[in-house]
Each structure stands twice: as structure tokens, then as C-alpha cells.
Amino acid sequence: xxxxxxxxxxxxxxxxxxxxxSAEEMKHQVITFAMMIFLTIVAFVAxxxxxxxxWFIVPFILxxxxxxxxxxxxxxxxxxHKGHEAPALFLYSGAFVxxxxxxxxxxxxxx
Amino acid sequence: xxxxAQKKGFGAVLWxxxxxxxxxxxxxxxxxxGGFFFLLGGLxxxxxRIQLAVPNNDFVSAGLYNEILTMHGTTMIFLAAMxxxxxxxxxxxxxxxxxxxxxxxxxxxxxxxxxxxxxxxxNLSWFxxxxxxxxxxxxxxxxxxxxxxxxxxxxxxxxxxxxxxLIGGINFLVTIINMRxxxxxxxxxxxxxxxxxxTSALILFAFPALTVGLFLLVFDRMFGSNFFDASMxxxxxxxxxxxxxxxxxxxxxxxxxxxxxFSEIFxxxxxxxxxxxxxxxxxxVLIGFLGFMVWAHHMFTTGMGPIxxxxxxxxxxxxxxxxxxxxxxxxxxxxxxxxxxxxxMLWAVAFIPSFVxxxxxxxxxxxxxxxxxxxDSYFVVAHFHYVIVGGVVFAxxxxxxxxxxxxxxxxxxxxxxxxxxxxxxxxxxxxxFIQHFLGLWGMPRRIFTFLPGxxxxxxxxxxxxxxxxxAAAVIIMLINIVITSVKNEKVGNDPWGxxxxxxxxxxxxxxxxxxxxxxxxxxxDAYWLEKMEGKKGMSPAEPLGDIHxxxxxxxxxxxxxxxxxxxxxxxxxxxxxWGIPVLIVGLLITLGSMFIRSVKDDHxxxxxxxxxxxxxxxxxxx
Ligand code: HEM
Ligand SMILES: [Cu+2]
Numbered sequence: 001x002x003x004x005x006x007x008x009x010x011x012x013x014x015x016x017x018x019x020x021x022s023a024e025e026m027k028h029q030v031i032t033f034a035m036m037i038f039l040t041i042v043a044f045v046a047x048x049x050x051x052x053x054x055w056f057i058v059p060f061i062l063x064x065x066x067x068x069x070x071x072x073x074x075x076x077x078x079x080x081h082k083g084h085e086a087p088a089l090f091l092y093s094g095a096f097v098x099x100x101x102x103x104x105x106x107x108x109x110x111x
Numbered sequence: 112x113x114x115x116a117q118k119k120g121f122g123a124v125l126w127x128x129x130x131x132x133x134x135x136x137x138x139x140x141x142x143x144x145g146g147f148f149f150l151l152g153g154l155x156x157x158x159x160r161i162q163l164a165v166p167n168n169d170f171v172s173a174g175l176y177n178e179i180l181t182m183h184g185t186t187m188i189f190l191a192a193m194x195x196x197x198x199x200x201x202x203x204x205x206x207x208x209x210x211x212x213x214x215x216x217x218x219x220x221x222x223x224x225x226x227x228x229x230x231x232x233x234n235l236s237w238f239x240x241x242x243x244x245x246x247x248x249x250x251x252x253x254x255x256x257x258x259x260x261x262x263x264x265x266x267x268x269x270x271x272x273x274x275x276x277l278i279g280g281i282n283f284l285v286t287i288i289n290m291r292x293x294x295x296x297x298x299x300x301x302x303x304x305x306x307x308x309x310t311s312a313l314i315l316f317a318f319p320a321l322t323v324g325l326f327l328l329v330f331d332r333m334f335g336s337n338f339f340d341a342s343m344x345x346x347x348x349x350x351x352x353x354x355x356x357x358x359x360x361x362x363x364x365x366x367x368x369x370x371x372x373f374s375e376i377f378x379x380x381x382x383x384x385x386x387x388x389x390x391x392x393x394x395x396v397l398i399g400f401l402g403f404m405v406w407a408h409h410m411f412t413t414g415m416g417p418i419x420x421x422x423x424x425x426x427x428x429x430x431x432x433x434x435x436x437x438x439x440x441x442x443x444x445x446x447x448x449x450x451x452x453x454x455x456m457l458w459a460v461a462f463i464p465s466f467v468x469x470x471x472x473x474x475x476x477x478x479x480x481x482x483x484x485x486x487d488s489y490f491v492v493a494h495f496h497y498v499i500v501g502g503v504v505f506a507x508x509x510x511x512x513x514x515x516x517x518x519x520x521x522x523x524x525x526x527x528x529x530x531x532x533x534x535x536x537x538x539x540x541x542x543x544f545i546q547h548f549l550g551l552w553g554m555p556r557r558i559f560t561f562l563p564g565x566x567x568x569x570x571x572x573x574x575x576x577x578x579x580x581x582a583a584a585v586i587i588m589l590i591n592i593v594i595t596s597v598k599n600e601k602v603g604n605d606p607w608g609x610x611x612x613x614x615x616x617x618x619x620x621x622x623x624x625x626x627x628x629x630x631x632x633x634x635x636d637a638y639w640l641e642k643m644e645g646k647k648g649m650s651p652a653e654p655l656g657d658i659h660x661x662x663x664x665x666x667x668x669x670x671x672x673x674x675x676x677x678x679x680x681x682x683x684x685x686x687x688x689w690g691i692p693v694l695i696v697g698l699l700i701t702l703g704s705m706f707i708r709s710v711k712d713d714h715x716x717x718x719x720x721x722x723x724x725x726x727x728x729x730x731x732x733x
Pocket of ligand 2: 362408
């Protein structure tokens with residue numbers, strides 16, 4: 001079933017190209033890693049600072065969390081690479097279903 | 112490789128099936144286990160109808176009636192319809208996409224055994240102090256008040272078998288995404304494969320809601336939490352939401368594969384390409400999507416308020432549109448085709464008016480204001496039996512006749528098949544049509560008896576008579592199966608003569624590696640295309656080479672058995688001192704066997720090229 005493994009394992013791929021690609025990716029990872037640490041610090045500061053009300057802090061931290069998840073998925077779990085369309089589709093569908101559920105619980109049951 | 116032909120001893124065959132990871136054998140296991148539970152659920156249905164045949168009947172007591180009713184619904188949905196659908200998915204889908212097996216054969220077997228042990232656990236409740244009695248929906252206010260262990264059997268049993276279903280669904284998804292034969296693009300996949308794909312996605316997203324709901328229920332009942340107890344700050348409506356967020360997609364999980372089977376049947380026996388293939392795919396995906404937006408139509412009367420009711424009413428009615436697209440496509444597939452009325456085709460043709468009737472009552476129920484009249488009456492019972500029996504059960508009968516030769520290599524008797532159909536068709540409408548009117552006349556659902564002189568006697572009697580027709584039909588089908596197996600007349604690759612998709616291009620039953628060489632797919636209805644060009648079979652897409660196959664394994668059985676033991680421990684923890692140790696032992700069995708699976712290398716084996724060449728004379732070709 002050789003035709004069913006599109007990536008990896010093939011000895012004839014261009015080593016030079018791969019090396020360049022990896023270096024580039026490494027750069028991205030380091031940048032996002034630094035940004036993730038920065039965002040985490042921002043979140044802690046926001047929570048610790050007396051001047052903000054809870055109505056600002058909670059949504060703000062939630063937004064930071066979403067950004068972090070996106071970084072994680074795209075830069076560390078390689079969702080931006082080709083061949084990840086199906087996992088992406090299912091991830092988003094799952095997130096959508098979860099979102100609908102939470103919205104419904106918030107509005108229909110507890111409001 | 113047919114086990115029948117090899118004349119193995121009974122013990123060897125049994126061991127083979129206990130350890131098999133072959134999708135075709137797992138399909139047979141699903142068929143046998145699902146068929147058994149179907150008979151059990153049918154027996155419970157007969158008891159229900161006997162009890163309701165005449166007013167003031169005392170055939171069963173009120174409490175026992177509740178147990179029988181609950182177990183009928185639960186068994187039919189979770190232990191009969193689902194596994195029978197899984198049987199056909201396992202048997203046919205890998206062949207339709209030109210794969211040698213599913214993506215994870217080991218998990219496939221694990222999925223089956225989890226379902227099986229969950230089902231056995233649930234049914235053991237009959238012998239261990241009483242079955243669950245809060246309805247298949249197990250609404251929390253009822254189920255928390257239910258005494259004894261019935262509801263615990265329900266929650267734990269469904270938890271175990273639900274895990275199996277989830278595993279199965281994920282496995283099918285990965286298989287369809289990754290293992291299609293060369294040339295088999297998404298838009299060349301047979302309709303049944305598409306249905307399997309969308310259904311599996313629904314399973315993936317819907318079952319977690321049930322899992323969460325069941326966990327909360329177990330915690331409320333066994334560990335003193337109060338998620339659903341309003342007097343302690345919980346909310347009983349939360350269970351209803353969780354249940355229906357799972358439950359409505361579940362009805363589409365059942366009916367989409369049925370649509371898939373019928374799509375195959377209409378095009379095979381009309382000798383025409385499926386009309387509007389791409390709109391069929393679109394409609395299937397759209398139904399899957401909308402299926403998640405409508406769950407609260409089961410809760411119109413819980414006081415969600417006019418806005419929520421209106422939103423869910425409109426969303427529900429929208430599903431009628433893609434469903435209508437499908438109905439018209441089937442009709443146009445038959446239009447101008449050269450139709451042969453084989454047994455599967457009879458079921459398919461009868462399905463259309465029966466299912467449409469169920470859809471029409473569905474739209475009636477969907478208008479929230481009207482639903483206040485219909486809700487919890489026999490009208491609802493009539494609705495869901497029209498869609499579930501007229502849609503799903505008809506498809507299971509049709510599929511059994513259609514795919515029997517592919518699964519077992521023998522043809523079910525057509526005459527007996529047609530008698531089964533006629534009896535069942537008459538019995539079905541006799542039983543359930545009148546129930547619409549029973550509902551409108553005011554008969555509530557889930558009551559164990561009714562009083563004389565309220566105008567309900569005749570209609571209930573008619574309904575019971577219909578049930579006996581259906582029972583007779585099932586018995587004739589069983590006789591048919593026995594006769595066919597005893598005669599054991601083997602058939603060729605394409606016994607219906609008009610097979611269109613890849614499964615009909617290989618022997619019946621297929622060799623255990625399915626395709627000697629993976630086939631090259633050149634369009635929709637791949638095998639039909641080749642036949643029309645005068646070729647005998649598919650052209651291979653690869654040179655003949657060694658085939659890698661997985662080894663059999665007993666571990667899935669043991670993993671599932673461990674959970675079965677642990678469930679007993681969890682349930683009896685509060686009553687007996689041995690509860691906790693049994694719980695621990697069960698979990699140790701499960702985790703230990705998972706550990707063994709992880710550390711022991713199992714690379715499978717190869718079938719060598721030379722051995723494959725020997726078989727050429729038997730016509731085993733790609
Ligand atoms: C396609 C197959 C379908 C299946 C398998 C199905 C199944 C069911 C089941 C099992 C129930 C009863 C739940 C209970 O109370 O225990 C039900 C109720 C309902 N169904 Fe369907 N249904 C289907 C199609 C539809 C359609 C097409 C519609 C509307 C367009 C619909 C609308 C409803 C509504 C509104 C109820 C709630 C009735 C009530 O409890 O008052 N259904 N359905
Ligand atoms: Cu529904």
C-alpha cells in the first residue's frame with residue numbers, strides 16, 4: 001500500500017529543501033513560543049491588576065486562551081501543513097457543536 | 112476465506128470469532144448479536160401489545176410493564192438497530208472503497224466486544240433484581256427516584272456499549288479518509304459509504320453528550336452528587352438536554368445508513384445510476400449538520416419559552432427539505448429504469464410512502480404550538496415508529512437480503528423473502544397507523560392499561576393483531592435463514608447480476624484479504640463502468656505483491672470483559688463489601704490487557720506473492 005503514505009519515509013525527498021523548511025519552521029516555533037509566554041504573563045497581570053473589573057478580565061483572558069489554542073494547533077501541532085484538512089474540519093465541527101451546546105445551556109436553562 | 116468450507120471443529124471456529132480482527136467476521140458478529148437483541152426486543156414488544164390488547168388487562172403488572180417498555184426501547188435502539196447497521200457498515204464499506212480492512216482492525220474488534228458486554232450487562236438486570244423502568248429516555252426526575260439497581264444497569268451498560276460505538280465510528284471515519292483505493296475520490300464514493308461517513312461523524316459528535324449525561328447520572332445515583340436534583344440546587348432539565356443533544360442525532364445515525372442502503376438498492380434494481388448523486392451527497396451532509404440544531408423539539412413542553420421553541424421549530428422543519436431532495440432523487444432513479452422487484456427492491460419501494468408518512472407527522476410535531484396537543488400521546492409513538500420501522504427496520508431487512516450473498520456466499524430464498532415482506536408490511540401499518548388516531552383520541556403513551564368504554568378498545572386490538580403479523584414475518588425470515596444455510600448453495604461474485612460498486616467485483620464471501628491487487632477506480636459505480644466496457648473485473652492499480660495482514664487477538668475481548676466486571680463492582684459498591692475489590696480487579700484486567708497490548712510487539716504477517724498466485728485459478732481477482 002505504498003500509495004497510501006503520502007508523507008515521510010521516502011528516501012528520495014530533497015534533503016536540502018527539507019533542511020530549509022525545518023529551519024524556517026523552527027524560527028516560527030521559537031517566535032510563537034515567546035509570544036505564548038508573553039500572553040500568559042499578560043493574562044496573569046490582567047488578573048492581578050486591581051483596576052480592571054471582572055467584566056473586562058474574564059472575556060479578555062478567554063480571548064487570550066483562544067489565541068493560545070490557535071498557536072498551539074497551527075505552529076506546534078502542524079495543522080497548517082498540507083494533508084491536515086480532514087482533522088481541521090473535524091476539529092472545527094467539534095468546536096462548533098460544543099459551542100452550540102454551551103450557548104444553549106446558557107440561554108435556555110440558566111437565563 | 113470461508114470458515115464453513117474448511118470444516119474446522121466448533122471450538123476452532125469459536126476461537127476464530129472470539130479473536131478475529133477481520134472486518135467481514137466482525138460484521139457477522141454484529142449481525143448475530145444485533146439479531147439476537149432484535150428478537151429479544153421484539154419479544155418485549157409482543158408483551159407490550161398483549162398487555163394493551165384489551166382494557167384492564169393484567170397480563171403483566173404495572174411495574175413490570177414499565178421495565179418491559181424501557182427495555183424494549185433501549186434494546187431496539189442501542190442493541191439492535193445500531194449494531195445491525197454496524198454489521199452492514201463493516202461488511203460492505205471497506206469493500207466499497209477498495210480497502211483490505213478498516214484502518215484499525217484491533218479497535219474494530221474492541222468496539223464490538225464493548226458493545227456486546229454492555230448489552231449483556233444491561234440485560235442481566237432482568238435476573239438481578241429488576242430492569243430499568245424510567246423509559247429509554249431515562250428522564251432524571253424519574254430515574255433518580257427509581258429504586259433498586261435497574262437504572263444503574265442502564266447507565267453503566269450504555270456507558271460501556273457507547274464507548275464501543277464511539278470507537279467504531281472513529282474507525283470508520285479514518286478508514287474512509289485514508290484507505291480509499293486509487294482513483295476513489297470523495298465524489299466517486301458509493302452512497303452507502305457516504306452515509307457511513309456522515310453517520311460516523313454524527314457518532315463522533317453526538318455520543319460524548321450521552322457519555323457526559325450518563326456520568327452525571329451515575330454520580331447522582333451512586334456517589335451522592337446532585338446535578339439533576341432541583342431540591343439540592345441541581346436542574347433536572349439538564350439531563351433532558353444532554354440526552355436529546357445525543358438523542359436527535361442518534362435518530363439520524365440510524366436513518367442515514369438506511370438511506371444509504373436504499374440508494375444502493377434503487378440504483379441496482381433500476382439498472383440506473385443514482386439520480387442526482389451530488390445532491391444526494393449534499394443532502395446527506397446537510398441532514399447531518401441540521402441534525403444537531405433541533406434536539407429541543409423533544410422538549411417543547413418543558414417551558415423553554417416562545418423564542419427557543421420557535422427557533423427549534425423552524426430548524427426542525429428545515430430538515431424536511433434535504434429529506435425531500437432524497438425522496439425525489441429516489442423516485443427519479445426509478446423513473447424510466449428497468450426495474451426488477453426483488454425482495455430488497457420491494458422493501459425499498461415500500462419504504463418511500465412509509466417513511467414519508469413518518470416525516471409528515473414529524474413536521475406536524477415540529478410546530479411547537481401543536482406539539483402541546485400531541486406530546487406524550489400515542490401520536491408520537493406512531494410518528495417515531497413510522498420513521499424508525501418504516502425507515503431503519505425496512506432497510507435492515509432489505510440490506511440483509513441484498514448483502515446476504517456477499518456476507519455468506521448464499522442467496523436467501525426469494526419467495527420466502529417476499530412472504531416476509533408482505534406480512535411485515537401489512538403488520539407494520541396495521542399496528543402503527545391506528546396509533547396516530549389513538550393519540551388524537553387522547554391515549555397517553557407509556558401507560559400500562561386503559562379503561563373500557565373510552566373508545567380505545569377496537570383500535571388497540573387492531574394494533575395488537577398487526578404486531579402478530581410482524582412476528583410471523585420475522586419467524587419466516589428465520590426459517591429462510593436456516594433453509595438457506597442448510598442448503599448452502601454458493602453463488603458467484605455478482606449474484607444479483609446488476610452490481611455496480613466494488614464489492615460485487617470480488618468473490619462472495621471475499622477472501623480474507625479482500626483484494627488481491629487494489630482496484631483502479633475510474634468513476635462512480637466503478638464495477639458497472641468496467642462491465643459496460645465489456646471487461647470482466649476491475650483493472651488492478653498495483654502489481655501483485657505481498658499483502659500485510661494483522662494477527663488475530665484475544666485482547667479486545669479481555670479489555671471489554673474487565674469493564675464488564677468493574678461495572679458490577681461499581682454498582683454493588685454500596686451494598687456489599689466485595690464491591691470495591693471487584694471494581695479494582697475489573698479495572699486491573701482492563702488496564703493490564705491494555706498494557707500488554709502496548710508493550711508486546713505485534714507486527715502481523717505477510718501473505719506472500721507466490722501464495723496469491725496459486726489462487727488465480729479460483730478466480731480470486733482484484
Ligand atoms: C428521520 C428519522 C426520524 C427518526 C428516527 C425520528 C425519531 C423520533 C423519536 C424516537 C421521537 C420520540 C422521542 C420520545 O419522545 O421518546 C421523535 C419525536 C419527534 N420527532 Fe422525529 N424522527 C425522525 C424524523 C423526524 C422528522 C423528519 C421530524 C420533523 C421534520 C421529526 C420531528 C419530531 C418531533 C418534533 C418530535 C417530538 C415529539 C414529542 O415528543 O412531542 N422527526 N422522533
Ligand atoms: Cu428529534
